[in-house]
Amino acid sequence: MARTGNIRTQGLSPGALRSERQRRLHGFWQELRGQRRLPFRAEFAPEQLHFILGQMALLEVTDPAGRFRFRLVGTRLELLGRRGDQGRSLDEIEPAWYRAVLEAAYVEVVKTGEAMAQRLESLAAPETTWCERVVLPFTVAGQGVELLVDAFDWPSGLEEGLNDLIPAAPQGSK
Numbered sequence: 001m002a003r004t005g006n007i008r009t010q011g012l013s014p015g016a017l018r019s020e021r022q023r024r025l026h027g028f029w030q031e032l033r034g035q036r037r038l039p040f041r042a043e044f045a046p047e048q049l050h051f052i053l054g055q056m057a058l059l060e061v062t063d064p065a066g067r068f069r070f071r072l073v074g075t076r077l078e079l080l081g082r083r084g085d086q087g088r089s090l091d092e093i094e095p096a097w098y099r100a101v102l103e104a105a106y107v108e109v110v111k112t113g114e115a116m117a118q119r120l121e122s123l124a125a126p127e128t129t130w131c132e133r134v135v136l137p138f139t140v141a142g143q144g145v146e147l148l149v150d151a152f153d154w155p156s157g158l159e160e161g162l163n164d165l166i167p168a169a170p171q172g173s174k
Contacts, residue, residue, distance in 0.1 A: 022151065057074065082168070
C-alpha cells in the first residue's frame with residue numbers, strides 16, 4: 001500500500017477487484033491481447049466498452065519516460081469535476097497529489113507493459129469511500145505501449161464522497 005495526499009492506493013490482482021465492470025474490462029483486454037504482449041488499439045471500438053466508457057480516460061503516451069496526454073475523458077468523470085482534462089497533458093492536471101497518483105500508475109504500466117489494478121481509499125473514511133481503477137496498455141503502431149486506458153469504478157451512491165479520490169479540477173481550468 002502507498003499513501004499519496006489524502007488517499008491510500010493498494011495494488012490488486014484482477015481477481016480481487018470488487019467491481020464487476022472492472023473485471024469485465026480486464027477480461028476484454030486479456031481476450032484482445034491473447035498470447036501477445038500488448039493488444040492493438042485498432043482492435044476495439046469504444047462502443048464495445050459501453051459498460052464503463054463514461055468512467056474511463058484514454059491517454060496517449062507522448063514520452064515513455066512519463067509524458068501523457070488525455071485524448072478522451074468519460075462523461076461520468078467529467079461530472080465528478082474533471083471537465084476540461086481532455087486534451088491536457090498530465091503535467092497540467094491539478095491538484096498535484098492527484099497528478100502524482102495518476103503518473104505513478106501510468107509510468108509503471110508503460111515500463112512493465114502489464115495491466116494494473118488498484119483500489120483507492122480515502123484516508124478520512126476508507127471503509128465507505130473507495131473506488132477501483134484498472135490501467136490497461138495498448139499499442140498503436142507496434143512500438144511498445146503507446147496508449148493507456150484508465151478506468152474507474154465505485155459503488156453506487158458514492159459519487160458525492162469521491163472528491164477525496166477523484167478531485168474536481170481547479171476553477172478556471174480549460
